[in-house]
Each structure stands twice: as structure tokens, then as C-alpha cells.
Amino acid sequence: MNTPQMTYIKPRDKYGASLIFSILGLFALMMFILFKLQNSEPAPSQHNSFIVPPVTHKPIYLMTSKPSALLYAKSGHSLEEYTAKIKQFAKLIHSLGYTTQLIPSSKLSSLPKDAILFIVDAPAMTQNTKNAIKSFVQNGGNLFFNFTAGYSDEHGNYLGSTFVHALTGLSLNKRLGFVTFKDEKNNGSLFVTPKLLSPLSVYLPEGKNLFVVLYDKVPLYDTPSSLQPDMMATSYSQATPPVGTNAAKSIRQQEAGMAWHGYYGKGKWIYTAIPSYSFTDNQEQKNDFKKLLSGIIAYLAKPITAKIYPFIDNKGAIFISEDTEYKFTNFERFANLAQEYQFPVTAFIVANLAQKPEHKEMMQRIAQNPYVEFASHSTSHKQIVGKSEAYIIKETAGSKKILDRFASSPILGFRPPREELNDLMRKHLAQSGFAYILGATEQRLYPRFDKPNLLIIPRHGTDDFSYLVNLDWDQDQIVRQMINETNFVTSLNGIYTLSIHTHLFAYSTNINIMKKYFHYLSQHPEFKVIGGKELYQKVLLAKHLNEQLEQKGNRYIMSITNNNNVAVNNLYIQLFKNPKTKIIKGSVNNKNITVKVNNNQNTLFLNYVPANTTVKIYFTLANNIKG
């Protein structure tokens, strides 16, 4: 078989010999800065340092590969460049407080049994090396590898994803293969988003987009049903996979995986499709990549990792809301649909319209509907940003005064007209008792608390204005896209937010789009529609919960601390451990608490955690892995 073009393994030219890479790098950086500037929301404060205490004092090994160095040399680079690359990654690991050690591929058999081995950018390996790596993992080793690992033999003959496949079960995607994102309209490069319920995102709890600097094509894979990606290639809104330049068709959800973890014999592995320089070359998000790497190392170092569900009892939540404004009476159609399907929805209501005499009866009827939560979409729906403080008070606090008269309990939610928000608005929203805001598209999956203590729910779903006006799609096409977006965002354990309008999706036959979507959700109990107040409550509770896992031999003590002043009910914890090691014995330090272990799903369930209490769960792992 002929060797395909080897451009995909070209290392980054650090020393300026190749101008094209520098230009592309500069271009990516410029696009990134431009994109940052366009993002009107102020970025959360970037800390200059990021330190998580190291989880092991043993050295972390990095493999050096002579055949890979020779392969790079073939494409016009020096051996020193290859070594410099490995050393650069070692330096990154070192900056996290770990000691590192280089090990030549010929010496792998001398590795300690339970060592952590990083194989960084090693496209070419001999069969002996591949066998040594496999038996290292098989016997309890912990492996990180990436990009085109083992795609060639020592002579540079192309072998494809066979080595990656042997360890992980992943195969290079036949439809698209390698994809470039270089001049994609999505700001020039690739975003990846770590899944919330993943050991990799232990230190990235918000599901923030990572901007991946790329000078090469990246391989796309078909994920077998036994695996779930820990990281996905996403668009800026995080609601869809991105579009690649050589992908005539868009990338599908099942093709968008960028990192996975799994087990092979007694050992475990993490594989990512992105090259090593992606971890080091984004200066803007340097700390986020360090957090990602810290999660990777922690997972490799520890036999078991635990994560609390992002929404307490829910892997993925769906928030459905209406901007209740023009064509106001369509509100009742939306409300009736919510009641028919028994899905809690949230209505952001323009207060002046609600208090019109001709709407009074309808408002009173809907107030009786237990599935509709009232919230505010300002008093007059006119521009607020840039206006006087008195005007801002009228549009924020003023709207609450009006709408609280209709609602059965004080409203908590606000959606700013034009999705515009400034400090003065935040101040008066918080002072007048608002607790959460449905904002604009943000680069995160999970709601965040903003000063002064307002929960900002990010918007992900394409809105009805785009569907009906910009895209002009037919109904079935729209419903399909809504379903795809729902599946995509919830597969990352993010909250899918769908925001519609009285004069668009609630209008005339357009309501059938919502009906079809609701019908789909009703057929899929894995989705959980959640109202604004409940969402706020759950995120607030989750914020003040933490988990700690201590190991004593094969005994474990998991401490769940509830720092809330109220009890937390129905708490789920996801465990990441070798599926062959079952939890066999367990006990808890409080007789009133029931703990359920689901060994198939690797979850722990606690029926309740009392307020301001630490619950300790003691358990043992059965060590029945056959080597």
C-alpha cells in the first residue's frame, strides 16, 4: 500500500525554518484575539498561576522514539526539534509539580509496573515498541498517548489507526479521516469541550471551551459503543460539532470525539487526537490546558476518581423558555403545550404587556398552570444598556414589582432584551431579588455565578429567529436540528437551553415544531426538562457540595460534604474505575442515609445528605482482574 502524504505528522517548526507555520500560527492567534474582542461578556478573571497539589511523587515517564524522530527528520526537521518537543511537554508536566523522566522506546520493559507513561507525538514505532506498550498497560500500567501514535512503522510505512485501535477500540473515521480546521469560518481553529462527567475535567468544572491551536490535520474517529468521548470538537455555541474544511458534510456527533479514557487489562489509558503543541501554544488559555493535563495525570495516578453529577440527580438538563412579548396571546399556546406534556417551562414576560387590561384574564389563567414559571423580560422591552440609572431601575426592579403580582411566588429569572447586560443592570437585578439570568451564548456548558451573585445560564440552542428568519428551514428540518443539539449538549452533560418567542415558534402552525420536539422528549426519559427556579436551586446546591476519596489499601473512604444550610436529596456520584473491579462492601456513617451502588453504571446514589454534614462512605473494591 502506498504511503499517503505525511503532512499530518509534520511537527511544529519552533525555530522559524518554516514560514508557513508561523503565518498560520499568527493567523490563529489573531483570529483568537479578534474572537475574544467580539465576545462582549467580560472574561472571568484569569489567574496567572494554577497549582493543584501533585497526586503522586513518583516520576512521570515520557517515551522518546527514534523512529518518530527519523520520520520528522524525513520531512525536513532536525532530530533536535523532535527532542525539544518532548522536552517542552515534559516541562509542562514539571510545571504542575511532578518529576519527569525520559525513557527510550527500547527500554520500556524496565518501567515499574504501575508507572505513568506519556507517549507524546510518536507517529512511528516498531512492532516491538507497540507490543511493549500493550503489555505495559495490560499488566497495570497507565498510559497517555495522542495524535498519530503508531500510525507508521519504523520505515515510515503508513499503518493507519491500527495501534490506537488495538488499545482503545477506536478506528479512524472512513468518511472524513483527517480534518483541517484552519480556515474554517469558526474563527480559524478548533474548539474542544471536555465533558462535565469526565475524569479529565476534574479541574475544569464549568465545561469551558478550549481553543485548540492547530497547524495539522487531526484524525477523526468512530467511537465504539463501549466508549464515550471525554472531549468533543464543538462549535462556538457548543450546541453542534464544528465544520471542517475538507468535510463537505458537517461532522456528526459520533465523529466529534477528541479524547477518550478506558481500560486495557489491568491498566488504563487516555488517548487524545490533538497534538502536544495544542497543550502549550494557546497562551490565553494556558491555565485551562494545565487544568486539563492535571485531570489527565490525576486519573492515571489514582485507581478511582469520583465526580458529583452537575445537576445533583441529573446528567443533562434541558431548559425551555419563551420570550413572551409581541403577539402576546400566543403565550397561552406555549403554556398549554407545557401542561399537555407536563414539562416545566419558563416564560420571560414583558411586564407592560402582562398588565394590559385585555391580557389580565389570560395571565390569571396561566398563573394556575403549574408547569409555567413566570420570569421577567423587562418592563418595556426597550434597550436598557446605556440608559440612566432611574430608567434601569424601572426596567429591572420595576418589572419584578409588576410580575410578582401575577405569580404565585416571587419571580427569580430575568432575560435582558437584546441579550445585553451591564454592571448597573446586574446591581439592580440582584438588589431587587432576581437570582438567575438567561443570557447570550457563552463558552461554557454549565451556568456560572457572576457578580453580584447572579446565576448566568448560558444559551446554547439555535433560537427560533435564526431558524425561521435566517435559515428559513422547514418544520421537520428544524425539529431534527433541535434534537441533534439536545443530544449533543447533554452528551457533554451541559444544559441545553432552548429559547423561543411568542411571535415565532408559539405563533400559528409553528407551534407544531414545539409539539414535535416535546413529543420527542417525552419518548426519551434520559432528558430532564427543568424550570428556572429548580435549575438555580440545583446549581446553587451543587456549588456547595464536594467529594473526597481516600485510599487505604483496597479500602476507600469517600467523604461527601454538604456545606449548604439545607439537605440535598437524591445525589448521584459518577465513579471512574476499572469496570472489572466491583464495589463489594459498603457502609455509611449515618443510619438514616441509604447508599445504593450501581456497579454496571459505576454510580453511587445517596437518598439524602443532611445540611452542613459530611457523609462518609466506606467501600472495598473486589480485585478480580485477570492479567
Ligand SMILES: [Zn+2]
Ligand atoms: Zn425579546
